[in-house]
Amino acid sequence: MPSTSALESVSERQTRLRPTLDQVYLVAALMLIALRPLLTPIPPHDFWWHMATGRVILESGTIPQVDLFSYTRAGEPFFNQGWLAQLLMALLHQIGGLPLIIVVQALVLTLAYGLLLRLCILRTNRVRMGAAILLLATLPLSFDNWTVRPQTYVFPLFAGFLTVLTEYRLGMTRRLWLLPILMALWVNMHGSFVLGFALIGIVFIGEAIRRWREQGVLGKTLDPSLVVWGAATALATLLNPRVAEVLGYVTNLLGSSQVTDLVTEWSPPTIRDINGAIFFLFVIVTALVMIYARSRPDLTDLLLFGAFLWLALGATRNIVWLGFVATPLLATQAATLLPPPSPRRFQGVPTMNAALIGLLAILLLIGSPWIKPALLPPDVGALLAKGTPVEATQALQALPQRPQRLFHAMSYGSYLIWAAPEQKVFIDPRIELYPYDQWRDYILLGQGADVEALLAKYAIDGMMLSIEEQQPLLEYARARPDQWREVYADDETVVLVTRNVQR
Structure with a gap:
Protein backbone atom coordinates (compact mmCIF):
# COMPACT_ATOMS: atom_id res chain seq x y z
CA MET A 1 0.00 0.00 0.00
CA THR A 336 -11.29 48.02 -5.69
CA LEU A 337 -13.54 48.48 -8.72
CA LEU A 338 -14.03 44.73 -9.17
CA PRO A 339 -16.09 42.31 -7.08
CA PRO A 340 -14.14 40.20 -4.58
CA PRO A 341 -12.49 37.16 -6.20
CA SER A 342 -14.47 33.99 -5.77
CA PRO A 343 -12.62 30.94 -4.48
CA ARG A 344 -14.65 28.89 -6.98
CA ARG A 345 -14.06 31.10 -10.02
CA PHE A 346 -13.87 29.38 -13.38
CA GLN A 347 -10.44 27.88 -13.98
CA GLY A 348 -10.97 26.63 -17.51
CA VAL A 349 -10.52 23.16 -18.93
CA PRO A 350 -7.17 21.72 -17.83
CA THR A 351 -6.49 20.13 -21.23
CA MET A 352 -7.14 23.39 -23.05
CA ASN A 353 -5.07 25.30 -20.49
CA ALA A 354 -2.15 22.96 -21.07
CA ALA A 355 -2.60 23.30 -24.83
CA LEU A 356 -2.45 27.10 -24.59
CA ILE A 357 0.75 26.94 -22.56
CA GLY A 358 2.19 24.47 -25.07
CA LEU A 359 1.28 26.78 -27.97
CA LEU A 360 3.06 29.70 -26.31
CA ALA A 361 6.08 27.50 -25.69
CA ILE A 362 6.16 26.66 -29.41
CA LEU A 363 6.00 30.37 -30.26
CA LEU A 364 8.97 30.99 -27.95
CA LEU A 365 10.87 28.19 -29.63
CA ILE A 366 10.14 29.60 -33.09
CA GLY A 367 11.15 33.06 -31.87
CA SER A 368 14.49 31.88 -30.50
CA PRO A 369 17.45 33.47 -32.33
CA TRP A 370 18.75 30.05 -33.38
CA ILE A 371 15.53 29.15 -35.20
CA LYS A 372 13.72 32.33 -36.28
CA PRO A 373 16.17 33.32 -39.08
CA ALA A 374 15.30 30.10 -40.91
CA LEU A 375 11.53 30.12 -40.33
CA LEU A 376 10.45 33.76 -40.30
CA PRO A 377 10.55 36.47 -43.01
CA PRO A 378 13.86 38.41 -43.12
CA ASP A 379 12.40 41.57 -41.59
CA VAL A 380 11.14 39.56 -38.59
CA GLY A 381 13.76 36.83 -38.37
CA ALA A 382 16.84 39.03 -38.67
CA LEU A 383 19.05 39.36 -35.60
CA LEU A 384 20.27 42.82 -36.62
CA ALA A 385 17.99 45.76 -37.29
CA LYS A 386 17.72 47.43 -40.65
CA GLY A 387 20.32 50.17 -40.87
CA THR A 388 23.23 48.16 -39.47
CA PRO A 389 25.99 48.76 -42.07
CA VAL A 390 27.38 45.23 -42.21
CA GLU A 391 28.06 45.03 -45.96
CA ALA A 392 29.14 48.67 -46.17
CA THR A 393 31.72 48.11 -43.43
CA GLN A 394 33.02 45.01 -45.20
CA ALA A 395 33.36 47.00 -48.42
CA LEU A 396 35.24 49.70 -46.54
CA GLN A 397 37.60 47.13 -45.04
CA ALA A 398 38.20 45.62 -48.47
CA LEU A 399 39.63 48.86 -49.86
CA PRO A 400 43.40 48.61 -50.45
CA GLN A 401 43.73 52.09 -48.97
CA ARG A 402 41.14 53.16 -46.43
CA PRO A 403 40.20 56.74 -45.61
CA GLN A 404 41.94 57.98 -42.49
CA ARG A 405 39.31 60.56 -41.52
CA LEU A 406 35.93 59.05 -42.31
CA PHE A 407 32.68 60.99 -41.87
CA HIS A 408 29.60 58.85 -41.25
CA ALA A 409 26.16 58.60 -39.66
CA MET A 410 26.27 58.48 -35.87
CA SER A 411 24.86 54.95 -35.59
CA TYR A 412 27.39 53.75 -38.16
CA GLY A 413 30.12 54.97 -35.84
CA SER A 414 28.91 52.57 -33.17
CA TYR A 415 29.05 49.59 -35.53
CA LEU A 416 32.43 50.61 -36.95
CA ILE A 417 33.88 50.69 -33.42
CA TRP A 418 32.98 47.02 -33.11
CA ALA A 419 33.38 45.57 -36.60
CA ALA A 420 36.30 47.69 -37.84
CA PRO A 421 38.20 48.92 -34.76
CA GLU A 422 41.13 49.92 -36.92
CA GLN A 423 38.87 52.50 -38.63
CA LYS A 424 38.72 55.43 -36.22
CA VAL A 425 35.37 57.20 -36.20
CA PHE A 426 34.26 60.81 -36.50
CA ILE A 427 31.44 60.53 -33.96
CA ASP A 428 29.31 57.88 -32.26
CA PRO A 429 26.49 57.55 -29.66
CA ARG A 430 28.76 58.45 -26.73
CA ILE A 431 27.04 61.81 -26.77
CA GLU A 432 28.80 63.33 -23.77
CA LEU A 433 32.29 62.61 -25.20
CA TYR A 434 31.96 64.97 -28.15
CA PRO A 435 31.65 68.76 -27.69
CA TYR A 436 28.50 70.56 -28.68
CA ASP A 437 30.28 72.34 -31.56
CA GLN A 438 31.22 69.02 -33.11
CA TRP A 439 27.65 67.78 -32.90
CA ARG A 440 26.49 71.00 -34.55
CA ASP A 441 29.03 70.47 -37.35
CA TYR A 442 27.89 66.86 -37.72
CA ILE A 443 24.27 67.95 -38.17
CA LEU A 444 25.13 70.78 -40.57
CA LEU A 445 27.35 68.58 -42.72
CA GLY A 446 24.72 65.86 -42.93
CA GLN A 447 22.23 68.47 -44.07
CA GLY A 448 24.57 69.66 -46.80
CA ALA A 449 25.32 73.04 -45.17
CA ASP A 450 28.80 74.65 -45.16
CA VAL A 451 30.11 71.48 -46.76
CA GLU A 452 33.41 72.80 -48.15
CA ALA A 453 34.38 74.50 -44.90
CA LEU A 454 33.47 71.56 -42.70
CA LEU A 455 35.17 68.99 -44.92
CA ALA A 456 38.31 71.07 -44.76
CA LYS A 457 37.99 71.67 -41.01
CA TYR A 458 38.07 67.95 -40.25
CA ALA A 459 40.19 66.93 -43.29
CA ILE A 460 37.52 64.41 -44.34
CA ASP A 461 38.74 61.93 -46.97
CA GLY A 462 35.90 59.39 -46.87
CA MET A 463 32.19 59.22 -46.10
CA MET A 464 29.81 56.42 -45.09
CA LEU A 465 26.43 58.07 -45.47
CA SER A 466 22.90 57.08 -44.53
CA ILE A 467 20.67 57.68 -47.52
CA GLU A 468 17.71 58.39 -45.25
CA GLU A 469 19.48 60.75 -42.85
CA GLN A 470 22.17 62.41 -44.97
CA GLN A 471 20.71 62.68 -48.46
CA PRO A 472 21.77 66.36 -49.00
CA LEU A 473 25.43 65.55 -48.35
CA LEU A 474 25.19 62.49 -50.61
CA GLU A 475 23.77 64.64 -53.41
CA TYR A 476 26.63 67.09 -52.93
CA ALA A 477 29.25 64.37 -53.28
CA ARG A 478 27.58 62.71 -56.27
CA ALA A 479 27.44 66.05 -58.02
CA ARG A 480 31.26 66.22 -57.84
CA PRO A 481 32.58 63.01 -59.41
CA ASP A 482 35.93 64.71 -59.97
CA GLN A 483 36.36 64.94 -56.15
CA TRP A 484 34.45 61.95 -54.78
CA ARG A 485 34.41 58.34 -55.91
CA GLU A 486 31.58 55.99 -54.93
CA VAL A 487 32.96 52.61 -53.83
CA TYR A 488 29.86 50.99 -52.36
CA ALA A 489 26.09 51.53 -52.38
CA ASP A 490 22.98 49.66 -51.26
CA ASP A 491 19.43 50.69 -50.40
CA GLU A 492 20.52 52.30 -47.11
CA THR A 493 24.20 53.24 -47.25
CA VAL A 494 26.70 54.77 -49.66
CA VAL A 495 30.47 54.79 -49.16
CA LEU A 496 32.55 57.41 -50.94
CA VAL A 497 36.24 58.30 -50.85
CA THR A 498 38.16 61.25 -52.22
CA ARG A 499 39.96 60.79 -55.52
CA ASN A 500 43.34 60.83 -53.83
CA VAL A 501 42.43 57.62 -51.94
CA GLN A 502 43.59 54.76 -54.17
CA ARG A 503 41.29 52.07 -55.47
Missing part, protein backbone atom coordinates in the same frame (compact mmCIF):
# COMPACT_ATOMS: atom_id res chain seq x y z
CA PRO A 2 1.56 3.39 -1.03
CA SER A 3 2.55 5.77 1.72
CA THR A 4 0.82 9.09 2.38
CA SER A 5 3.88 11.03 1.11
CA ALA A 6 3.87 9.01 -2.11
CA LEU A 7 0.19 9.76 -2.65
CA GLU A 8 0.80 13.47 -2.01
CA SER A 9 3.66 13.40 -4.54
CA VAL A 10 1.38 11.84 -7.18
CA SER A 11 -1.29 14.45 -6.40
CA GLU A 12 1.22 17.29 -6.85
CA ARG A 13 2.31 15.90 -10.23
CA GLN A 14 -1.30 15.61 -11.37
CA THR A 15 -1.92 19.23 -10.31
CA ARG A 16 1.05 20.41 -12.33
CA LEU A 17 -0.24 18.52 -15.35
CA ARG A 18 -3.68 20.10 -14.93
CA PRO A 19 -2.94 23.85 -15.04
CA THR A 20 -5.60 26.30 -13.95
CA LEU A 21 -6.67 29.37 -15.86
CA ASP A 22 -4.84 31.53 -13.31
CA GLN A 23 -1.66 29.66 -14.11
CA VAL A 24 -2.27 30.15 -17.84
CA TYR A 25 -2.51 33.91 -17.29
CA LEU A 26 0.70 33.89 -15.28
CA VAL A 27 2.69 31.76 -17.71
CA ALA A 28 1.28 33.59 -20.73
CA ALA A 29 2.31 36.96 -19.32
CA LEU A 30 5.89 35.78 -18.71
CA MET A 31 6.16 34.09 -22.11
CA LEU A 32 4.80 37.11 -23.97
CA ILE A 33 7.27 39.34 -22.14
CA ALA A 34 10.10 37.08 -23.34
CA LEU A 35 8.73 36.87 -26.88
CA ARG A 36 9.02 40.60 -27.58
CA PRO A 37 12.85 40.88 -27.16
CA LEU A 38 13.31 37.56 -28.95
CA LEU A 39 11.53 38.96 -32.02
CA THR A 40 13.18 42.40 -31.89
CA PRO A 41 16.34 42.84 -34.00
CA ILE A 42 19.27 44.57 -32.30
CA PRO A 43 19.42 48.25 -33.37
CA PRO A 44 22.85 49.64 -34.31
CA HIS A 45 23.01 52.67 -32.01
CA ASP A 46 24.24 52.02 -28.47
CA PHE A 47 24.76 48.27 -28.64
CA TRP A 48 27.99 48.03 -30.63
CA TRP A 49 30.15 50.56 -28.83
CA HIS A 50 29.21 48.96 -25.52
CA MET A 51 30.20 45.60 -26.98
CA ALA A 52 33.51 46.99 -28.24
CA THR A 53 34.30 48.49 -24.84
CA GLY A 54 33.48 45.18 -23.18
CA ARG A 55 35.85 43.47 -25.59
CA VAL A 56 38.62 45.89 -24.62
CA ILE A 57 37.99 45.19 -20.92
CA LEU A 58 37.95 41.45 -21.55
CA GLU A 59 41.18 41.49 -23.58
CA SER A 60 43.16 44.03 -21.57
CA GLY A 61 41.85 43.38 -18.08
CA THR A 62 41.46 47.13 -17.55
CA ILE A 63 38.62 49.62 -17.90
CA PRO A 64 39.50 52.28 -20.50
CA GLN A 65 39.47 55.81 -19.13
CA VAL A 66 40.16 57.67 -22.37
CA ASP A 67 38.68 57.52 -25.84
CA LEU A 68 40.15 54.71 -27.93
CA PHE A 69 37.80 54.73 -30.89
CA SER A 70 37.66 58.15 -32.57
CA TYR A 71 40.13 60.39 -34.37
CA THR A 72 38.34 63.56 -33.30
CA ARG A 73 38.61 62.92 -29.53
CA ALA A 74 41.40 60.37 -29.33
CA GLY A 75 42.94 60.21 -25.87
CA GLU A 76 40.30 62.45 -24.28
CA PRO A 77 39.07 61.37 -20.81
CA PHE A 78 35.89 59.33 -20.93
CA PHE A 79 34.04 58.04 -17.86
CA ASN A 80 32.95 54.52 -18.72
CA GLN A 81 30.38 53.96 -15.98
CA GLY A 82 28.63 50.87 -17.39
CA TRP A 83 31.74 48.70 -17.55
CA LEU A 84 30.23 45.70 -15.76
CA ALA A 85 27.30 45.44 -18.18
CA GLN A 86 29.69 45.88 -21.11
CA LEU A 87 31.90 43.10 -19.80
CA LEU A 88 28.88 40.84 -19.41
CA MET A 89 27.77 41.57 -22.97
CA ALA A 90 31.24 40.80 -24.34
CA LEU A 91 31.43 37.55 -22.35
CA LEU A 92 28.02 36.46 -23.62
CA HIS A 93 29.07 37.20 -27.19
CA GLN A 94 32.28 35.27 -26.75
CA ILE A 95 30.35 32.25 -25.45
CA GLY A 96 27.30 32.21 -27.72
CA GLY A 97 27.38 35.16 -30.12
CA LEU A 98 24.40 37.39 -30.81
CA PRO A 99 21.82 34.62 -30.20
CA LEU A 100 22.92 34.22 -26.58
CA ILE A 101 22.85 38.00 -26.02
CA ILE A 102 19.28 38.12 -27.33
CA VAL A 103 18.19 35.19 -25.14
CA VAL A 104 19.76 36.77 -22.05
CA GLN A 105 18.00 40.03 -22.93
CA ALA A 106 14.69 38.16 -22.94
CA LEU A 107 15.49 36.54 -19.59
CA VAL A 108 16.51 39.86 -18.03
CA LEU A 109 13.29 41.56 -19.09
CA THR A 110 11.19 38.58 -18.04
CA LEU A 111 12.80 38.66 -14.61
CA ALA A 112 12.24 42.41 -14.21
CA TYR A 113 8.60 42.42 -15.27
CA GLY A 114 7.98 39.08 -13.60
CA LEU A 115 8.97 40.72 -10.31
CA LEU A 116 6.61 43.57 -11.12
CA LEU A 117 3.78 41.12 -11.83
CA ARG A 118 4.52 39.41 -8.51
CA LEU A 119 4.12 42.77 -6.76
CA CYS A 120 0.74 43.31 -8.39
CA ILE A 121 -0.44 39.86 -7.30
CA LEU A 122 0.98 40.43 -3.82
CA ARG A 123 -0.91 43.70 -3.48
CA THR A 124 -4.22 42.49 -4.96
CA ASN A 125 -4.32 38.67 -4.93
CA ARG A 126 -5.58 38.89 -8.53
CA VAL A 127 -3.46 37.02 -11.04
CA ARG A 128 -5.58 37.68 -14.11
CA MET A 129 -6.02 41.39 -13.51
CA GLY A 130 -2.31 41.83 -12.74
CA ALA A 131 -1.33 40.02 -15.93
CA ALA A 132 -3.83 42.02 -17.99
CA ILE A 133 -2.60 45.38 -16.66
CA LEU A 134 1.01 44.40 -17.24
CA LEU A 135 0.44 43.23 -20.82
CA LEU A 136 -2.04 45.89 -21.93
CA ALA A 137 -0.74 48.98 -20.11
CA THR A 138 2.77 48.65 -18.69
CA LEU A 139 4.54 46.83 -21.51
CA PRO A 140 3.40 49.15 -24.35
CA LEU A 141 4.54 52.04 -22.16
CA SER A 142 7.99 50.45 -21.78
CA PHE A 143 8.77 48.84 -25.15
CA ASP A 144 10.75 51.84 -26.41
CA ASN A 145 13.35 51.22 -23.69
CA TRP A 146 13.84 47.51 -24.34
CA THR A 147 16.89 47.79 -26.58
CA VAL A 148 19.96 45.73 -25.72
CA ARG A 149 22.15 48.03 -23.64
CA PRO A 150 23.29 48.42 -20.02
CA GLN A 151 20.07 50.22 -19.04
CA THR A 152 17.93 47.12 -19.54
CA TYR A 153 20.37 45.05 -17.47
CA VAL A 154 19.47 47.14 -14.41
CA PHE A 155 15.69 46.77 -14.79
CA PRO A 156 15.71 43.70 -12.49
CA LEU A 157 17.73 45.72 -9.96
CA PHE A 158 15.14 48.52 -9.98
CA ALA A 159 12.37 45.92 -9.67
CA GLY A 160 14.36 44.29 -6.87
CA PHE A 161 14.53 47.59 -4.96
CA LEU A 162 10.79 48.05 -5.46
CA THR A 163 10.09 44.50 -4.27
CA VAL A 164 12.22 44.76 -1.12
CA LEU A 165 10.75 48.14 -0.18
CA THR A 166 7.17 47.04 -0.88
CA GLU A 167 7.56 43.95 1.28
CA TYR A 168 9.02 46.18 3.99
CA ARG A 169 6.00 48.50 3.77
CA LEU A 170 3.62 45.55 4.04
CA GLY A 171 5.47 44.20 7.08
CA MET A 172 5.92 40.85 5.37
CA THR A 173 9.67 40.35 5.32
CA ARG A 174 12.74 42.32 6.20
CA ARG A 175 15.07 41.95 3.29
CA LEU A 176 16.49 45.45 3.44
CA TRP A 177 19.95 43.89 3.62
CA LEU A 178 19.59 43.10 -0.09
CA LEU A 179 19.58 46.79 -1.05
CA PRO A 180 23.36 47.39 -0.65
CA ILE A 181 24.07 44.24 -2.67
CA LEU A 182 21.78 45.34 -5.48
CA MET A 183 23.29 48.84 -5.39
CA ALA A 184 26.85 47.48 -5.66
CA LEU A 185 25.83 45.87 -8.96
CA TRP A 186 23.75 48.82 -10.15
CA VAL A 187 26.43 51.47 -9.67
CA ASN A 188 28.78 49.53 -11.96
CA MET A 189 26.22 49.04 -14.71
CA HIS A 190 24.28 52.26 -15.31
CA GLY A 191 23.94 55.85 -14.15
CA SER A 192 20.32 55.28 -13.15
CA PHE A 193 21.58 53.89 -9.82
CA VAL A 194 20.60 57.25 -8.28
CA LEU A 195 16.97 56.16 -8.67
CA GLY A 196 17.61 53.59 -5.96
CA PHE A 197 18.16 56.47 -3.54
CA ALA A 198 14.92 58.03 -4.75
CA LEU A 199 13.01 54.84 -4.00
CA ILE A 200 14.46 54.56 -0.49
CA GLY A 201 13.93 58.25 0.28
CA ILE A 202 10.34 58.34 -0.91
CA VAL A 203 9.43 55.17 0.97
CA PHE A 204 11.09 56.57 4.11
CA ILE A 205 9.12 59.81 3.88
CA GLY A 206 5.83 58.11 3.01
CA GLU A 207 6.06 55.56 5.79
CA ALA A 208 7.15 58.18 8.34
CA ILE A 209 4.09 60.32 7.53
CA ARG A 210 1.81 57.30 7.67
CA ARG A 211 3.11 56.26 11.10
CA TRP A 212 2.94 59.81 12.35
CA ARG A 213 -0.72 59.96 11.38
CA GLU A 214 -1.34 56.69 13.21
CA GLN A 215 0.76 57.37 16.34
CA GLY A 216 0.86 61.16 16.49
CA VAL A 217 4.51 61.35 17.60
CA LEU A 218 7.06 61.98 14.86
CA GLY A 219 10.09 60.69 16.74
CA LYS A 220 8.55 57.25 17.20
CA THR A 221 7.63 56.92 13.53
CA LEU A 222 11.15 56.77 12.11
CA ASP A 223 12.26 53.19 11.52
CA PRO A 224 16.00 52.91 12.26
CA SER A 225 16.36 49.75 10.16
CA LEU A 226 15.51 51.64 6.97
CA VAL A 227 17.92 54.41 7.96
CA VAL A 228 20.74 51.92 8.63
CA TRP A 229 20.27 49.93 5.44
CA GLY A 230 19.72 53.11 3.46
CA ALA A 231 23.08 54.39 4.72
CA ALA A 232 24.69 51.05 3.82
CA THR A 233 23.19 51.34 0.36
CA ALA A 234 24.69 54.82 0.00
CA LEU A 235 28.10 53.46 0.98
CA ALA A 236 27.71 50.67 -1.59
CA THR A 237 27.83 53.27 -4.37
CA LEU A 238 31.53 53.67 -3.55
CA LEU A 239 32.15 50.06 -4.60
CA ASN A 240 33.14 51.00 -8.14
CA PRO A 241 36.50 51.61 -9.83
CA ARG A 242 36.17 55.41 -9.67
CA VAL A 243 34.68 55.52 -6.13
CA ALA A 244 32.98 58.90 -5.46
CA GLU A 245 33.70 60.21 -8.97
CA VAL A 246 30.67 58.27 -10.18
CA LEU A 247 28.38 60.86 -8.59
CA GLY A 248 30.16 63.63 -10.48
CA TYR A 249 29.73 61.66 -13.69
CA VAL A 250 25.95 61.52 -13.25
CA THR A 251 25.80 65.23 -12.40
CA ASN A 252 27.89 66.18 -15.43
CA LEU A 253 25.81 63.95 -17.70
CA LEU A 254 22.55 65.54 -16.60
CA GLY A 255 24.07 68.99 -17.13
CA SER A 256 25.59 68.22 -20.54
CA SER A 257 23.97 70.41 -23.19
CA GLN A 258 24.78 68.00 -26.00
CA VAL A 259 22.95 65.23 -24.13
CA THR A 260 19.89 67.21 -23.06
CA ASP A 261 19.55 69.18 -26.31
CA LEU A 262 20.47 66.60 -28.95
CA VAL A 263 19.30 63.22 -27.68
CA THR A 264 15.60 62.59 -28.30
CA GLU A 265 15.44 60.32 -25.24
CA TRP A 266 16.18 63.33 -23.06
CA SER A 267 13.42 65.44 -24.57
CA PRO A 268 9.96 65.65 -22.94
CA PRO A 269 7.29 63.26 -24.26
CA THR A 270 4.90 64.66 -26.83
CA ILE A 271 1.51 63.45 -27.95
CA ARG A 272 2.67 63.88 -31.56
CA ASP A 273 4.47 60.51 -31.56
CA ILE A 274 3.11 57.08 -30.72
CA ASN A 275 5.24 56.54 -27.61
CA GLY A 276 4.25 59.92 -26.19
CA ALA A 277 0.59 59.22 -26.91
CA ILE A 278 0.82 55.88 -25.06
CA PHE A 279 2.47 57.65 -22.11
CA PHE A 280 -0.23 60.30 -21.77
CA LEU A 281 -2.98 57.70 -22.21
CA PHE A 282 -1.40 55.61 -19.41
CA VAL A 283 -1.30 58.64 -17.10
CA ILE A 284 -4.92 59.54 -17.86
CA VAL A 285 -6.14 55.97 -17.27
CA THR A 286 -4.19 55.74 -13.99
CA ALA A 287 -5.65 59.05 -12.82
CA LEU A 288 -9.20 57.97 -13.70
CA VAL A 289 -8.79 54.67 -11.88
CA MET A 290 -7.56 56.50 -8.76
CA ILE A 291 -10.47 58.95 -8.94
CA TYR A 292 -13.14 56.27 -9.21
CA ALA A 293 -11.50 53.68 -6.94
CA ARG A 294 -13.45 52.76 -3.82
CA SER A 295 -10.50 53.51 -1.53
CA ARG A 296 -7.87 56.17 -1.35
CA PRO A 297 -4.46 55.28 -2.77
CA ASP A 298 -1.66 54.65 -0.33
CA LEU A 299 0.36 57.81 0.40
CA THR A 300 3.70 56.19 -0.43
CA ASP A 301 2.29 54.92 -3.73
CA LEU A 302 1.14 58.45 -4.53
CA LEU A 303 4.53 59.93 -3.67
CA LEU A 304 6.29 57.38 -5.87
CA PHE A 305 3.87 58.01 -8.72
CA GLY A 306 4.21 61.79 -8.45
CA ALA A 307 8.00 61.78 -8.29
CA PHE A 308 8.48 59.45 -11.25
CA LEU A 309 5.73 61.16 -13.25
CA TRP A 310 7.70 64.39 -12.84
CA LEU A 311 10.82 62.61 -14.14
CA ALA A 312 8.91 61.15 -17.08
CA LEU A 313 7.44 64.51 -18.05
CA GLY A 314 10.97 65.88 -18.22
CA ALA A 315 12.55 63.14 -20.35
CA THR A 316 11.16 60.31 -22.46
CA ARG A 317 13.84 57.90 -21.23
CA ASN A 318 12.35 58.09 -17.72
CA ILE A 319 8.95 56.77 -18.79
CA VAL A 320 10.10 53.19 -18.25
CA TRP A 321 10.76 53.87 -14.55
CA LEU A 322 7.29 55.37 -14.16
CA GLY A 323 5.87 52.12 -15.53
CA PHE A 324 7.53 50.15 -12.75
CA VAL A 325 6.30 52.32 -9.85
CA ALA A 326 2.85 53.08 -11.28
CA THR A 327 1.79 49.53 -12.14
CA PRO A 328 1.29 48.29 -8.54
CA LEU A 329 -0.64 51.48 -7.77
CA LEU A 330 -2.84 51.02 -10.85
CA ALA A 331 -3.47 47.37 -10.00
CA THR A 332 -4.26 48.09 -6.36
CA GLN A 333 -6.76 50.81 -7.18
CA ALA A 334 -8.32 48.90 -10.08
CA ALA A 335 -8.90 45.92 -7.80
